[in-house]
Each structure stands twice: as structure tokens, then as C-alpha cells.
Amino acid sequence: MNHLIEIKGVTHAYQTPNGPLPVLDDLNLAVPEGEFAAVVGPSGCGKSTLTRLVTGLMKPDQGEVWLHGQLVKSPRKTVGMAFQNPVLLEWRTILDNVILPLEIVAPSMPRADREARAMELLDLVGLTGFENKRPSELSGGMRQRASLCRAIVHKPEVLIMDEPFGALDAFTREDLWQTMHALRAQEPFTAVLITHDLRESVYLGDQVIVLSGRPATTQFVLDVDYPDDGGLRKIDGLYTPQCAEMLATLRDQIKIAQGRDPEAGLH
Numbered sequence: 001m002n003h004l005i006e007i008k009g010v011t012h013a014y015q016t017p018n019g020p021l022p023v024l025d026d027l028n029l030a031v032p033e034g035e036f037a038a039v040v041g042p043s044g045c046g047k048s049t050l051t052r053l054v055t056g057l058m059k060p061d062q063g064e065v066w067l068h069g070q071l072v073k074s075p076r077k078t079v080g081m082a083f084q085n086p087v088l089l090e091w092r093t094i095l096d097n098v099i100l101p102l103e104i105v106a107p108s109m110p111r112a113d114r115e116a117r118a119m120e121l122l123d124l125v126g127l128t129g130f131e132n133k134r135p136s137e138l139s140g141g142m143r144q145r146a147s148l149c150r151a152i153v154h155k156p157e158v159l160i161m162d163e164p165f166g167a168l169d170a171f172t173r174e175d176l177w178q179t180m181h182a183l184r185a186q187e188p189f190t191a192v193l194i195t196h197d198l199r200e201s202v203y204l205g206d207q208v209i210v211l212s213g214r215p216a217t218t219q220f221v222l223d224v225d226y227p228d229d230g231g232l233r234k235i236d237g238l239y240t241p242q243c244a245e246m247l248a249t250l251r252d253q254i255k256i257a258q259g260r261d262p263e264a265g266l267h
């Protein structure tokens with residue numbers, strides 16, 4: 001199979017005043033082109049560290065990260081990023097914020113073409129009419145929609161998302177989940193989503209990767225078999241026995257990752 005992202009035997013430790021802090025230990029994962037991988041694991045296990053390695057912002061002590069058949073040795077321009085707090089520039093309009101990656105990756109692209117590309121995405125996420133507003137004039141959910149447009153405007157080879165929906169209320173979050181599927185249907189991309197929300201991981205993921213406690217290794221991989229509704233994933237599907245079973249499996253795996261007994265009660 002053609003894997004767009006391959007992480008092979010990655011081991012990493014941070015150097016701290018108290019000595020090395022091992023964070024990742026012989027971590028392996030592979031994401032095929034066009035697939036959406038959700039990564040879950042105990043708090044502090046090393047999920048964000050993993051994103052820094054995939055984007056080339058850091059080099060692992062051992063092991064290799066491959067993107068599109070190329071060994072990652074330095075920061076990659078062609079990666080899209082979205083974070084919990086959308087870092088939009090207040091002195092730019094929403095349209096100019098979305099255009100920003102094109103200014104870096106495609107400096108010779110005519111302004112009109114950049115605007116057309118950004119407007120196409122803003123339309124897809126329901127932000128037509130807000131393109132000339134400043135970020136502070138938008139709600140948190142709208143800002144996150146704009147930030148998702150900015151993350152994919154330059155058609156990145158991979159989209160990395162670190163808890164992009166974590167700070168949103170439950171209704172807005174579900175709206176954004178559906179927006180993600182709409183964006184993918186329009187222009188397929190390969191994505192890695194870091195999340196603490198197991199329902200989110202199942203709704204959005206083609207595979208869910210459970211990391212062990214720190215130092216993290218790949219503990220379990222769930223291939224998501226979402227109830228099919230004519231090729232569409234509906235939120236209601238989360239409440240079917242099929243999804244309940246996947247969620248129960250993931251909950252048990254998280255307990256194991258935390259060093260708890262899945263058969264035990266709350267404690």
C-alpha cells in the first residue's frame with residue numbers, strides 16, 4: 001500500500017535539567033494517502049511531540065519519519081497545521097489570513113487566483129460574507145473554520161491537527177466535524193488528528209491509533225468501520241451498536257495505556 005506518512009521505530013527524549021525525559025519509544029505508524037488517522041492517548045504521553053516530528057520541526061533521536069517517500073530532515077513547508085487556538089492575525093482580514101500560506105508557498109500566484117482559492121474554501125465552510133471581517137469579529141467556531149481553510153489552502157501533502165476542536169462547545173464541535181467531512185469530500189487530503197475525544201476520533205478517523213503512556217509507543221490500532229450511509233458519515237451513526245462497540249474498545253485501551261484495569265469500575 002502507498003503510505004503517505006511512515007513513522008519507523010521513532011524514539012525521542014527531551015533533555016531537561018533533571019536528565020533525559022523519554023517521550024517516544026520505538027513508535028511506528030503508517031497512514032495511507034488520503035486517509036485520516038486519529039491519535040489518542042493519555043495526557044502528556046507525547047502526542048504533540050509526534051506532530052513536531054512529522055512536520056520536521058524536530059528530529060528524533062532514533063528512527064525515521066517519511067513523508068511521500070522522502071525522509072523528513074528539516075521543517076516541511078507543505079504541511080498544513082491547525083491547533084486548538086486558531087492563531088489568526090488580527091491585523092489581517094479573514095480572507096488575508098486564509099491566503100497567508102499561498103504567499104509563502106506560491107509567491108508567484110496572482111492575487112486574484114489566491115483570493116479565488118481562499119473564497120472557494122470559505123464558501124465550503126459557510127463563511128461567505130465574513131471574508132472582510134477581522135478575526136475578533138467572528139465566534140470561536142467561525143475562527144476555527146477559517147483556520148481550517150488556511151491549513152488546507154495550499155493543498156498541503158498532509159494536514160496535522162492538534163486538538164483543533166478542543167476549545168469549542170459540543171454543538172459547534174459536531175458542526176466542525178461535519179465540515180471536516182465536507183472538506184475531505186471536496187478535496188481529499190491525508191490527515192493526522194490529535195484528540196482527547198474518542199467520539200471525535202471514531203467520527204473523523206479511518207484509523208484510530210492509541211498510544212501507550214509515556215514514553216509512548218503504538219499500543220493499539222483500530223480500523224474504523226463506521227455505519228455506512230450512502231458513503232456519508234452521519235453524526236447519528238455514533239449512537240449505533242457498531243460505534244458503541246468501537247468506543248468501548250477504545251475506552252478499554254486508554255485505561256490500559258493509563259495503567260488501569262479495564263474490567264475495574266471508575267477507580
Ligand SMILES: Nc1ncnc2c1ncn2[C@@H]1O[C@H](COP(=O)(O)OP(=O)(O)OP(=O)(O)O)[C@@H](O)[C@H]1O
Nearest residue numbers: 014015016021023042043044045046047048049050
Ligand atoms: N521542549 C520540551 N522540553 C522538555 N520537555 C518537554 C518539551 N515538550 C514537551 N515536553 C514534555 O514531554 C512530555 C510529552 O509532551 P507532549 O506535549 O508531546 O504530550 P501530549 O501527549 O501532547 O500532552 P497533552 O495530552 O497533555 O496535550 C510531557 O511530559 C511534556 O512536559
